Amino acid sequence: MTADKTVRGDTAFEPKIIGFLCNWCSYAGADKAGTAQSPYPPNVNVIRVMCSGRIDPQFVMKAFEQGADGVIILACHPGDCHYKEGNYRAAQRYRLLLQLLEPFGIERERCRFDFVSAGEGDKFVQVITEMVETVRALGPLIIPA
Amino acid sequence: MKTGVYFCKCGTNIADKIDAVKIRESLLRQDPGIHFSTVDFMCSEEGKEAVAKDLAENRVERVVISACSPRDHETTFMRVLSKAGLNPYLMQMVNVREQIAWVTEDSGRATDKADRYIRAAVRRVQLHDALQKKEIDICPDVLVIGAGPAGLKAALSIAGSGRKVVLVEKSPVIGGLPVRFEELFPTMECGPCMLEPLLGDVLHGEYAENIELLTMAEVTGVVGSYGNFAAKISQRPRFVDMQVCIGCAECIEPCPVSAKNTFNSGMNDRKAISFPFAGALPNAPFVDEKLCIALQGGECRKCREACPVEGAIIFDDSAKVFERNIGAIIVAVGSDLYDCTKLPQLGYGKLDNIHTSMEFERIMASNGPTDGEIRTTAGNAPASVAIIHCVGSLDPKHKEYCSGVCCQYAFKFNHLIEKKLPGTRVCHFYKELVIPGKDEFGLYHQARSNPQATFVRYDDIQNLSVAGGAEGTIIQYQDNSGKSGSVKADMVILCPAVVPAEDSGRLGTVLEAGQDRAGFFEELHGRLDSAQSKIRGVFLAGTCQSPMDIQKAMNQGMAASGYILSGLVAGRKLEIQPVNAEVDARRCSGCRVCVAVCPYTAISFDPEKKVAVVNDVLCQGCGTCVAACPSAAIKGNHYTNAEILAEIEEVLK
Numbered sequence: 096m097t098a099d100k101t102v103r104g105d106t107a108f109e110p111k112i113i114g115f116l117c118n119w120c121s122y123a124g125a126d127k128a129g130t131a132q133s134p135y136p137p138n139v140n141v142i143r144v145m146c147s148g149r150i151d152p153q154f155v156m157k158a159f160e161q162g163a164d165g166v167i168i169l170a171c172h173p174g175d176c177h178y179k180e181g182n183y184r185a186a187q188r189y190r191l192l193l194q195l196l197e198p199f200g201i202e203r204e205r206c207r208f209d210f211v212s213a214g215e216g217d218k219f220v221q222v223i224t225e226m227v228e229t230v231r232a233l234g235p236l237i238i239p240a
Numbered sequence: 241m242k243t244g245v246y247f248c249k250c251g252t253n254i255a256d257k258i259d260a261v262k263i264r265e266s267l268l269r270q271d272p273g274i275h276f277s278t279v280d281f282m283c284s285e286e287g288k289e290a291v292a293k294d295l296a297e298n299r300v301e302r303v304v305i306s307a308c309s310p311r312d313h314e315t316t317f318m319r320v321l322s323k324a325g326l327n328p329y330l331m332q333m334v335n336v337r338e339q340i341a342w343v344t345e346d347s348g349r350a351t352d353k354a355d356r357y358i359r360a361a362v363r364r365v366q367l368h369d370a371l372q373k374k375e376i377d378i379c380p381d382v383l384v385i386g387a388g389p390a391g392l393k394a395a396l397s398i399a400g401s402g403r404k405v406v407l408v409e410k411s412p413v414i415g416g417l418p419v420r421f422e423e424l425f426p427t428m429e430c431g432p433c434m435l436e437p438l439l440g441d442v443l444h445g446e447y448a449e450n451i452e453l454l455t456m457a458e459v460t461g462v463v464g465s466y467g468n469f470a471a472k473i474s475q476r477p478r479f480v481d482m483q484v485c486i487g488c489a490e491c492i493e494p495c496p497v498s499a500k501n502t503f504n505s506g507m508n509d510r511k512a513i514s515f516p517f518a519g520a521l522p523n524a525p526f527v528d529e530k531l532c533i534a535l536q537g538g539e540c541r542k543c544r545e546a547c548p549v550e551g552a553i554i555f556d557d558s559a560k561v562f563e564r565n566i567g568a569i570i571v572a573v574g575s576d577l578y579d580c581t582k583l584p585q586l587g588y589g590k591l592d593n594i595h596t597s598m599e600f601e602r603i604m605a606s607n608g609p610t611d612g613e614i615r616t617t618a619g620n621a622p623a624s625v626a627i628i629h630c631v632g633s634l635d636p637k638h639k640e641y642c643s644g645v646c647c648q649y650a651f652k653f654n655h656l657i658e659k660k661l662p663g664t665r666v667c668h669f670y671k672e673l674v675i676p677g678k679d680e681f682g683l684y685h686q687a688r689s690n691p692q693a694t695f696v697r698y699d700d701i702q703n704l705s706v707a708g709g710a711e712g713t714i715i716q717y718q719d720n721s722g723k724s725g726s727v728k729a730d731m732v733i734l735c736p737a738v739v740p741a742e743d744s745g746r747l748g749t750v751l752e753a754g755q756d757r758a759g760f761f762e763e764l765h766g767r768l769d770s771a772q773s774k775i776r777g778v779f780l781a782g783t784c785q786s787p788m789d790i791q792k793a794m795n796q797g798m799a800a801s802g803y804i805l806s807g808l809v810a811g812r813k814l815e816i817q818p819v820n821a822e823v824d825a826r827r828c829s830g831c832r833v834c835v836a837v838c839p840y841t842a843i844s845f846d847p848e849k850k851v852a853v854v855n856d857v858l859c860q861g862c863g864t865c866v867a868a869c870p871s872a873a874i875k876g877n878h879y880t881n882a883e884i885l886a887e888i889e890e891v892l893k
C-alpha cells in the first residue's frame with residue numbers, strides 16, 4: 096500500500112527523515128558525533144526541542160504528511176532526563192503514535208524511538224545509519240489519499 | 241520583516257564542506273529581501289563586532305546564525321543581538337558545523353542539507369516572539385532544616401553574609417550525630433570539641449542574632465516558590481525558658497520520675513526533666529510531657545522548687561506555630577541506621593551485648609550511659625569484641641549501596657578498644673573494605689597491625705549467625721573461601737547501612753522534593769548539582785542526600801549556601817527565563833492533564849476560574865504540558881507548535 100514495489104530497495108532512493116532530538120542528551124550526542132567527525136548519511140533532518148516530552152504526535156503526523164519517509168525520536172536514557180521524566184512521556188506517546196500510524200498505512204518501522212545520551216556519539220551514528228537503511232529498504236512513503 | 245542570515249565559515253571547518261555562494265543564491269531565490277553575510281570566525285571578538293555592526297547598519301529584524309552548535313554559542317550570539325538593540329529571542333541558530341559539515345562526506349549533499357536547515361530557520365524565526373525576561377522581587381532569607389554538621393555550617397555561612405536564617409531542629413539539642421561521638425575518624429578528634437566552636441557561633445557568635453534557632457520544631461507546611469516561600473513551623477513546648485535558664489542542672493536530681501534515655505539508645509535512664517546528655521547545647525533541659533507528674537495533672541513541683549532562677553520552668557508552656565517568609569530552603573535532616581532486627585540471625589534485640597554502632601558510640605562516650613567504659617551487661621570488660629561490617633549494605637536483600645563510613649568508624653572503634661582495653665581481641669567480619677581519602681588509611685593500618693585483631697571476609701551475611709549460650713556469644717561463619725569457623729565474642733557491634741531519616745518522606749511531601757529509590761532526598765544531578773534538589777529553591781546538604789562523612793556533610797552545607805548566596809541576592813531581582821509554558825485561559829478546559837504531567841509541580845489548578853495556572857518561577861520550559869494539552873491551550877514559548885511545524889515543513893521541501 097505504501098511503497099511502490101518498483102523503487103523498494105532502489106539505492107538511488109534517498110529517504111527524507113525527520114529526527115526529533117532533545118537538547119540535553121540526544122542533540123548533545125549528535126554534537127559529539129560531530130566533534131568526533133564520524134560520518135553518517137545526511138538524510139535525517141534534525142528538529143531540536145528542549146525535551147523529548149515536548150514532541151507532540153501531531154509533529155510526527157505533520158512530518159509524514161509533508162513528505163517525510165521516516166521519523167526518528169531520540170530521547171535521554173531512562174532516568175537521565177534533564178527534566179526528570181519527559182522521556183517517559185515521550186515513550187508513552189510513541190506507543191500511542193504507532194497505533195495512529197497503522198490506519199494511514201504507515202509501517203511501524205518508519206517511526207523509531209530510541210535513547211541516545213550526550214556521550215553516545217557512536218550510538219547516534221549507528222542509530223541514524225540504521226534508520227536511513229531501514230527506510231531506504233521500505234522505499235518512499237506514499238500515503239493513500 | 242527583514243531577516244539577516246549570518247554564515248560563519250569557521251575558518252575552513254565549515255567553508256571547506258559547504259558552499260556559501262550556493263546557499264546565498266538559494267536563499268535569495270526564496271526571498272530576495274534576505275540579507276546574507278559571511279563571517280570568518282563569528283565567535284571571535286571581531287566576528288561578534290562585525291555581526292553587531294551589520295545588524296544595526298542593515299536594520300535587520302530577525303536573525304539566523306548559521307554556525308556551530310547552539311549548545312556552544314547560542315547565548316553568545318543572543319548577547320550580540322542584545323548589544324545591537326535587538327530582542328535576543330528573535331534569533332535562530334543552525335548547527336552547520338557539528339551536525340552537517342563535520343559529518344557529511346559529500347560536499348554537495350552537505351550544502352543541500354545546510355540550505356534546507358537555513359531556509360527552515362528563516363521560516364521559523366519569522367514566527368518568533370520578542371520574549372522578555374521577567375523579574376521578581378525576592379526574599380534573601382533562608383530556612384535551614386536540621387542542625388547537624390551540614391545544617392549548622394550552612395546556617396553560619398548564610399548568617400555571616402548578613403541574611404536571616406531560621407534554623408529548625410527537631411530534637412532539643414543541636415549538633416546532629418557527631419556531638420554524640422567521643423572521637424571522630426580519621427584523626428581521632430574529639431567530636432563535641434570539634435563542633436563546640438560551630439555550636440557556640442550559632443548560639444552566641446558574631447552573627448548569632450541573624451539566626452533564629454527553633455529546637456523541638458518541625459516544618460509542617462511550605463507554600464510559594466524560589467525567592468518567595470512561606471513556611472509554617474510547629475514547635476513543641478520545652479517547658480523551660482531558654483532565655484532565663486542558666487543551665488545549672490539543679491532541677492534534674494529532685495525529679496522523681498525516670499524513663500529510658502533515647503539519646504543514649506535507651507541504655508540508661510533519664511528524668512522527666514533532663515538534658516539529652518551532659519554538655520548538650522542549647523544549655524537548657526527539656527521536660528518530657530508524658531512523664532512529668534505536674535504536666536499529667538499531678539502535684540509535683542520539685543524541679544521548680546530546686547530552680548535558682550525565677551520563671552525558668554514554665555508548666556503552662558504550649559505548642560507554638562511560626563510563619564516565616566524565606567527565599568530558599570536547605571534540607572539537612574541527616575539519616576538513620578538500618579533496623580538490625582531485619583537480620584534476625586544476628587541476634588540484635590534478642591541477645592545481650594549486641595549493639596549497633598550508634599549504641600557503641602554512646603558506650604564509648606564519656607558523657608554516655610557507662611561514662612565511657614566498655615562493659616558487658618554483666619559489668620565486665622569484654623575479652624573479645626566482634627565488629628560486623630556491611631550489615632544490610634551491598635546486599636540486594638537489604639540495601640544495595642555501600643554507606644561509605646562504616647569501615648572507617650569500625651577502625652575507629654578498633655583503635656578505641658585497643659586504647660581503653662589493651663589486649664582485647666577484636667574480630668572484623670566484612671564483605672568489602674572501603675577506606676578512600678588521603679587521611680583515612682591511618683586507622684585501617686593500625687587495625688591491621690594490631691596483633692589482637694583478626695579479619696574474616698564473608699560473601700553473604702546469611703553465612704554469619706550469632707548465638708547466645710552458657711559459654712557466651714558465639715559467631716558461626718563461613719568465609720568467602722567457603723571455610724567455616726566460629727569465634728567467641730563477649731560483645732558484638734553491628735555496623736548497619738545508613739538509611740534515610742524516618743520522616744524524610746513526610747518532609748519530602750511538604751517540600752514536594754522527591755526521594756530517590758533508596759529514600760534519600762533526590763539531587764538535581766549526581767555530579768553537577770548534588771546539593772540541589774529538583775525543586776528550584778530547595779537545596780540539600782549532608783546525609784539526607786546520601787550517606788557521607790562529616791567532611792562531605794560540611795562541604796555540602798557550604799555548597800548549598802553557595803547556590804543561595806550567588807543566586808538569591810538581596811536587592812537583586814530574580815530573573816525568570818521566558819522560555820516557559822503559558823496557558824491560554826480562554827482555551828483551557830480545566831482537564832488538569834498538564835497538572836499531572838508537569839515534573840516540577842509548576843502547574844496548579846485555579847478552582848475559581850477553573851483553569852490551569854503556570855508558576856513562572858518553577859516552570860523549566862520542558863514543554864511536556866504543551867504536548868499533553870488536549871485543547872492546545874498551552875503555548876511553549878520559543879518552541880511553539882507554529883514554529884516547530886514551520887521548521888518541519890520547510891526542511892522537507
Ligand SMILES: Cc1cc2nc3c(=O)[nH]c(=O)nc-3n(C[C@H](O)[C@H](O)[C@H](O)COP(=O)(O)OP(=O)(O)OC[C@H]3O[C@@H](n4cnc5c(N)ncnc54)[C@H](O)[C@@H]3O)c2cc1C
Pocket residue numbers: 385386387388389390391408409410411413414415416417418421423424425426457458459572573574575577597598601645649652741743747781782783784788789790791793
Ligand atoms: C556510628 C557512626 C559513627 C560515625 N563516626 C564518624 C566519624 O568518626 N567521623 C566522620 O566524619 N563521620 C562519622 N559518621 C558520619 C557522620 O555522623 C555524618 O557524616 C554526619 O552526622 C552527617 O551530618 P548531617 O548534618 O548530614 O546529619 P546529622 O548529623 O544526622 O544531623 C541531622 C540533624 O537534623 C535533625 N532532624 C532530623 N529530622 C528533622 C526534621 N524533620 N526536622 C528538623 N530537624 C530534623 C536531627 O535531629 C539532627 O540534629 C558516623 C556515623 C555513624 C552512624
